[in-house]
Amino acid sequence: MESKNRTEEHRKYLELLAREFPTQEATITEIINLQAIINLPKGTEHFMSDLHGEYEAFYHILNNSSGVIREKVDMLFTETMNDRDRKNLCTLIYYPKEKLDMMDKDNPITETWAKMTLRRLLRLARLLSSKYTRSKVRKAMPEGFRYVLDELLHALPDEDQNRYVYHAKILDTIWETGSFRPFVYALTYLIKRLAVDHLHIVGDIYDRGPYAHKIMDRLMVHHSVDVQWGNHDVLWMGAAAGSIPCIINVIRNNVRYNNWEILENGYGISMRDFVVFSAENYRKDESKNALVKAINVMLFKAEGQAMLRHPEFKMEDRLLFDKIDPVKGIATLSDGAQYEMNTTDFPTYDPEHPYEYSPEEEKIIEDWQWDFMNSEALQRHMDFFFSHGSLYKVMNGNLMFHGGLPMDEEGNFRDVTLWGKTLKGRAYMDWVDHLCRVCYRRRKLEDQDFFWFMWIHPDSPVTGRTIKTFERSYIDDESTWPEPQDPYYKLHRKKEICEKVLHEFGLDSPQSHIINGHTPVKVAKGDTPVRAGGKEICIDGGFCKAYQKSTGIAGYTLIFNSHGIRIKAHYPFQDIEHVLTTNADIDSVTTQVEMEPKRVMIGDTDNGQNLKQQISDLTDLLKAYRDGKIMEKR
Ligand SMILES: O=P(O)(O)OC[C@H]1O[C@](O)(COP(=O)(O)O)[C@@H](O)[C@@H]1O
Numbered sequence: 001m002e003s004k005n006r007t008e009e010h011r012k013y014l015e016l017l018a019r020e021f022p023t024q025e026a027t028i029t030e031i032i033n034l035q036a037i038i039n040l041p042k043g044t045e046h047f048m049s050d051l052h053g054e055y056e057a058f059y060h061i062l063n064n065s066s067g068v069i070r071e072k073v074d075m076l077f078t079e080t081m082n083d084r085d086r087k088n089l090c091t092l093i094y095y096p097k098e099k100l101d102m103m104d105k106d107n108p109i110t111e112t113w114a115k116m117t118l119r120r121l122l123r124l125a126r127l128l129s130s131k132y133t134r135s136k137v138r139k140a141m142p143e144g145f146r147y148v149l150d151e152l153l154h155a156l157p158d159e160d161q162n163r164y165v166y167h168a169k170i171l172d173t174i175w176e177t178g179s180f181r182p183f184v185y186a187l188t189y190l191i192k193r194l195a196v197d198h199l200h201i202v203g204d205i206y207d208r209g210p211y212a213h214k215i216m217d218r219l220m221v222h223h224s225v226d227v228q229w230g231n232h233d234v235l236w237m238g239a240a241a242g243s244i245p246c247i248i249n250v251i252r253n254n255v256r257y258n259n260w261e262i263l264e265n266g267y268g269i270s271m272r273d274f275v276v277f278s279a280e281n282y283r284k285d286e287s288k289n290a291l292v293k294a295i296n297v298m299l300f301k302a303e304g305q306a307m308l309r310h311p312e313f314k315m316e317d318r319l320l321f322d323k324i325d326p327v328k329g330i331a332t333l334s335d336g337a338q339y340e341m342n343t344t345d346f347p348t349y350d351p352e353h354p355y356e357y358s359p360e361e362e363k364i365i366e367d368w369q370w371d372f373m374n375s376e377a378l379q380r381h382m383d384f385f386f387s388h389g390s391l392y393k394v395m396n397g398n399l400m401f402h403g404g405l406p407m408d409e410e411g412n413f414r415d416v417t418l419w420g421k422t423l424k425g426r427a428y429m430d431w432v433d434h435l436c437r438v439c440y441r442r443r444k445l446e447d448q449d450f451f452w453f454m455w456i457h458p459d460s461p462v463t464g465r466t467i468k469t470f471e472r473s474y475i476d477d478e479s480t481w482p483e484p485q486d487p488y489y490k491l492h493r494k495k496e497i498c499e500k501v502l503h504e505f506g507l508d509s510p511q512s513h514i515i516n517g518h519t520p521v522k523v524a525k526g527d528t529p530v531r532a533g534g535k536e537i538c539i540d541g542g543f544c545k546a547y548q549k550s551t552g553i554a555g556y557t558l559i560f561n562s563h564g565i566r567i568k569a570h571y572p573f574q575d576i577e578h579v580l581t582t583n584a585d586i587d588s589v590t591t592q593v594e595m596e597p598k599r600v601m602i603g604d605t606d607n608g609q610n611l612k613q614q615i616s617d618l619t620d621l622l623k624a625y626r627d628g629k630i631m632e633k634r
Pocket residue numbers: 204208231232465467468469472483518519
């Protein structure tokens with residue numbers, strides 16, 4: 001009975017498939033196409049993490065494809081071009097418009113140079129396209145020049161003399177019709193598009209740096225990308241869903257780094273009333289910034305209220321704002337120890353009701369909540385996190401997440417009770433991912449609070465530490481600042497723990513890795529991104545300028561192609577202007593993490609498994625046509 005049902009279901013499925021492939025020829029063509037694809041080398045995946053608003057560095061690394069374009073240019077042209085010319089060619093590929101503008105200003109571009117450059121770009125595009133089917137390359141081409149590009153890329157010019165003449169004629173026409181520039185734009189776009197097949201962002205796009213909104217706009221037009229949520233991203237989701245403690249944390253993170261543009265111009269969040277309120281109510285006689293003093297007070301009130309609403313979060317020891325002496329400037333921490341505070345400026349503090357907002361604070365907060373919830377751009381960016389993102393992702397043998405999983409000291413997955421369910425390991429991660437999605441849509445008070453839990457709580461998979469914003473804000477004695485972390489963040493340096501985590505997610509291959517961010521790799525202090533016998537790779541390398549002193553570099557990209565995994569450590573990036581005038585690239589150091597025992601083909605990837613299934617279904621369909629069980633439609 002069971003198997004009869006299955007046969008019946010399969011037949012129905014084949015009938016649906018027959019709508020798309022109505023004849024034997026159509027079916028055979030598709031089988032051949034898919035067979036060809038699975039025998040190509042796997043496409044290149046790039047991974048980046050902890051971008052923290054550094055749009056320019058991010059954009060440059062996108063443009064230079066993490067340094068891969070430079071490698072290919074060197075590979076093809078070291079014999080025939082000197083170093084300077086190769087660098088010039090790279091800069092042209094990265095920033096074609098700006099580079100051509102600059103060249104034109106000095107000397108008009110000559111026909112000879114233009115044609116030589118086009119030939120070089122075409123050779124490069126040909127090299128990069130060799131890993132893809134012709135159809136995929138065609139789809140990757142900008143529409144306007146698709147036909148010409150296709151002609152020029154396929155059938156190599158040295159195949160025969162006629163081809164060569166034909167290609168030369170096309171180049172003549174491009175020059176004569178004044179299409180050189182748009183053609184260079186199209187070709188350089190294609191080169192960049194082919195150099196990276198898929199991009200993973202392992203969290204923390206937002207905060208500290210100024211232009212996270214521009215990063216989001218760029219990611220939203222990327223051809224193939226996914227995001228694993230970071231704690232800062234989740235904080236912004238919560239703010240967009242109307243959570244007041246999340247909103248105030250967002251404002252605080254950006255006020256402290258002077259990022260007005262993202263708030264005001266990026267998302268239309270008005271800071272005016274808040275600025276006026278701070279100036280009128282907070283003293284100027286201290287070195288402390290009035291805006292920071294004002295936002296801190298609002299934060300500890302909002303967070304105190306949230307803790308009181310949620311005794312189940314068990315955060316009593318973080319209820320510290322009611323235990324201050326605002327006049328003497330003394331804070332009492334949960335262990336009873338007292339510390340001098342760095343300010344006594346608390347104009348809105350009511351000792352009877354320490355967690356209540358003043359009427360002015362209340363009004364500002366209400367307006368912000370409206371702004372966040374009604375910012376079209378912000379809502380669009382956050383929607384993208386849900387359509388293209390998740391808490392974790394498993395792909396081609398790798399497990400990606402921003403932070404970690406709750407563990408005990410022995411390395412067992414630790415139970416967490418959240419919204420009525422007690423779970424651990426992967427089941428807990430799935431539950432948290434699910435709750436984020438539900439809460440983002442529903443947006444009731446408890447839904448909003450859930451995002452704040454995700455930002456602040458040691459049990460949150462994207463945070464995993466006790467956040468000490470109170471101590472870091474008010475107490476200069478830095479011995480109170482360290483934020484104890486979940487045991488996971490120590491244990492994940494052991495190979496057997498990583499293997500256990502990977503196993504939990506169905507990954508048992510020797511070529512599996514955990515890829516994460518969240519804790520900056522302090523290269524300057526001898527730390528390395530590859531740990532646990534190669535099982536754990538942390539790529540939080542400090543795109544964030546504020547952290548570059550401790551990391552010593554300016555970000556990592558991990559590159560996983562058919563030959564294996566490499567890491568590129570990038571050195572600090574100045575700005576685009578500097579690249580254009582000096583051809584400076586972001587220098588990078590490459591480390592081979594792992595070589596594949598044999599070249600990885602598409603058939604070996606997760607997508608390859610789907611394709612093989614499709615081939616098998618199409619083969620069944622072909623048989624059904626031949627046996628007369630399904631009729632062809634011509
Ligand atoms: O995910 P990240 O980048 O570690 O950010 C979270 C950390 O940021 C902090 O809020 C400190 O921020 P700043 O470095 O900007 O002062 C810590 O309290 C917290 O642990």
